[in-house]
Amino acid sequence: MSAQLKRIEQQFAIEQFYYREARMLDNRQYQQWFALVTESISYVMPSRVNKLVDNRLRGKEEMISIDKELERSDDMGSPIREEGYAHLFVRVDRAYKANSWAENPPARTRRIVGNVEILSVEENTYRVTSNFHLFFARPGSDNFIYSGQRNDRLIVDGDSFKIDAREVIMDYANIDVPTLGLLF
Amino acid sequence: MIKISDLVSDDAAYISRRAWSDPAVYQLEKHGVFGKAWLFLGHETQIKHPGDFVQAYMCETPIILARGEDNKIYANINSCSHRGLPVCRADHGNTKRFVCPYHNWSYKVDGSLVAIPQEKMVSQKPDKNTLGLKPVPRVESWQGMIFGSFDESIEPLDSYLGDMRFYLDAFFDRFENGIEFAGAPHRWTINANWKLPMENQLGDVNHGPFLHSAVIPAEANQEIFDVGLSAVPHPGHGATFRLMPEGTPNENMAWGMEGMGAILGGSEVKEYLFEIQAKAKERVGDIRARMKGLTYGVYPNLSFLWSNTSFKVSHPRGPGKVEYWSWSAIPADAPDSVKKILRTNYSSFFGPGGILEQEDSEAWMQQFIGSNIDFADDKPYYYGLGMGDEKPHPELPGMVSSTANEYYARAFFKRWREALESVSDQDANRIALAEVR
Ligand code: FES
Ligand SMILES: [Fe+2]
Numbered sequence: 001m002s003a004q005l006k007r008i009e010q011q012f013a014i015e016q017f018y019y020r021e022a023r024m025l026d027n028r029q030y031q032q033w034f035a036l037v038t039e040s041i042s043y044v045m046p047s048r049v050n051k052l053v054d055n056r057l058r059g060k061e062e063m064i065s066i067d068k069e070l071e072r073s074d075d076m077g078s079p080i081r082e083e084g085y086a087h088l089f090v091r092v093d094r095a096y097k098a099n100s101w102a103e104n105p106p107a108r109t110r111r112i113v114g115n116v117e118i119l120s121v122e123e124n125t126y127r128v129t130s131n132f133h134l135f136f137a138r139p140g141s142d143n144f145i146y147s148g149q150r151n152d153r154l155i156v157d158g159d160s161f162k163i164d165a166r167e168v169i170m171d172y173a174n175i176d177v178p179t180l181g182l183l184f
Numbered sequence: 185m186i187k188i189s190d191l192v193s194d195d196a197a198y199i200s201r202r203a204w205s206d207p208a209v210y211q212l213e214k215h216g217v218f219g220k221a222w223l224f225l226g227h228e229t230q231i232k233h234p235g236d237f238v239q240a241y242m243c244e245t246p247i248i249l250a251r252g253e254d255n256k257i258y259a260n261i262n263s264c265s266h267r268g269l270p271v272c273r274a275d276h277g278n279t280k281r282f283v284c285p286y287h288n289w290s291y292k293v294d295g296s297l298v299a300i301p302q303e304k305m306v307s308q309k310p311d312k313n314t315l316g317l318k319p320v321p322r323v324e325s326w327q328g329m330i331f332g333s334f335d336e337s338i339e340p341l342d343s344y345l346g347d348m349r350f351y352l353d354a355f356f357d358r359f360e361n362g363i364e365f366a367g368a369p370h371r372w373t374i375n376a377n378w379k380l381p382m383e384n385q386l387g388d389v390n391h392g393p394f395l396h397s398a399v400i401p402a403e404a405n406q407e408i409f410d411v412g413l414s415a416v417p418h419p420g421h422g423a424t425f426r427l428m429p430e431g432t433p434n435e436n437m438a439w440g441m442e443g444m445g446a447i448l449g450g451s452e453v454k455e456y457l458f459e460i461q462a463k464a465k466e467r468v469g470d471i472r473a474r475m476k477g478l479t480y481g482v483y484p485n486l487s488f489l490w491s492n493t494s495f496k497v498s499h500p501r502g503p504g505k506v507e508y509w510s511w512s513a514i515p516a517d518a519p520d521s522v523k524k525i526l527r528t529n530y531s532s533f534f535g536p537g538g539i540l541e542q543e544d545s546e547a548w549m550q551q552f553i554g555s556n557i558d559f560a561d562d563k564p565y566y567y568g569l570g571m572g573d574e575k576p577h578p579e580l581p582g583m584v585s586s587t588a589n590e591y592y593a594r595a596f597f598k599r600w601r602e603a604l605e606s607v608s609d610q611d612a613n614r615i616a617l618a619e620v621r
Contacts, residue, residue, distance in 0.1 A: 049367075050273060050275045051275070071367045077367030078366040078367030079531065080531060080535060082532075086447075090399065091539060094398045094399055102395065102547065175372030175373065176372070178545060181541075
């Protein structure tokens, strides 16, 4: 019973953390958000490609596995983003400069985070996967929907968490959104 | 009815809004520009082995670029001879056959038709020799860069590139074993006209201190102001770079050092880049060893961002849409650990998630909006900045001037206007017909 209770508490804490994070990002409180990441953060967005079907794998789930479509950080392809603390700092910093012309006026966003699943807990490290939809309305342009999955490594930080690694898997066939350079 | 001569003034100091937005102009571009130019298809390192293939585009026409069983390079239009479906759906890979999904006609990677499954059920046997994929009539490569042309009588690629090779070699020849493209291209659509991304890379470094002022440090812009040059070796091509003074320390001169990968990447990557720079003088000569490249453009729609080492192609999808492709280029013989760091010199700032690219693409989209408005055709865009400042240079081919001179764009648009004027009446009739349909 108490193990079960602990799991419910953990799930609750993680979900609350994600909701808080999403609220900060939608409210454009990127500086506060930036305090939620570790200095060693790895922030990666694999690219997604269309692969040939491998005949030898027919009949197996692996034949059409999503892993096969991704160019990730640890292989020799070309991920869309491979960032660390410095990159995220530049993105956050730019948001509050009067001369960041391309973001003026800034886009309006709304994130919905769901399907939060704790994959493992080891001491103070959580591996969590979650899905998101992000509505993005850009003045002078159009409205867009982003959809994706985040695979996180979170570290316990007092009664909250810090993001130590995030892999963002975007659901696109053709990239027809204005930028994949947002904070997902 | 638009007259082509109204699109670009004789001195190219004025460019009409319609040059960017008119559907009839776009149809003329297909024939006059894309039908008669060398178009970039891919890099030889992407198709090293027999059976390797990648997808490409020539304007809106899908192409399969492949290495055949005979080890030769083939480029064919990706459309089945039976009902026209694309026979290749993967971005890249290695295969013996492309099997069309609809009725399973199958083709070798060189485009020849090898099987019609329905054949045994009919008495008249189709002549498979005449039913292969349509080949691109001309395919040539230079420094591993493969180009195709729909124009059978186009000049050889070497002379088409002309003195642009001097500037491209300043990069390519630094590497003993050449460069390679990392992974599949990033491809994304932007609601802009294809020419603006191209113009941007041909020579428009002068938007850097303004559009990108929140990201690019002032010292970097000062350096461009002090030692930046814009060279036009031939109208339609262009190269911008900084010509660093002799004695500039490696930290500030070596290729790759100014990228985020190198800045954050530790000593291994630095040592590697210094090693390349140490050999540069011997490999490319003194003046080119001191070149620190910015942006390059090759007519009509290939560009190379030397500072962040990315090749890009601006594929039109109508007057108001481009499918932009970009690749990270890395030295072929660098250790994997170094390659992984160097590829982030590109992705940190460019590509669909790049912080600078997102500013550029926003500007490009907004430019299309301005180009597609009414009641302003008597207000063409001003392209006259620096008119006449371009001069021959004692050591560099072409016309050379400061990066604020918009000569690169005037030269491009003069060539573009001639290309549109060259569209034959026969082609023009076809275009009119297509519009009626
Ligand atoms: S359309 Fe390709 S086989 Fe029929
Ligand atoms: Fe730019």
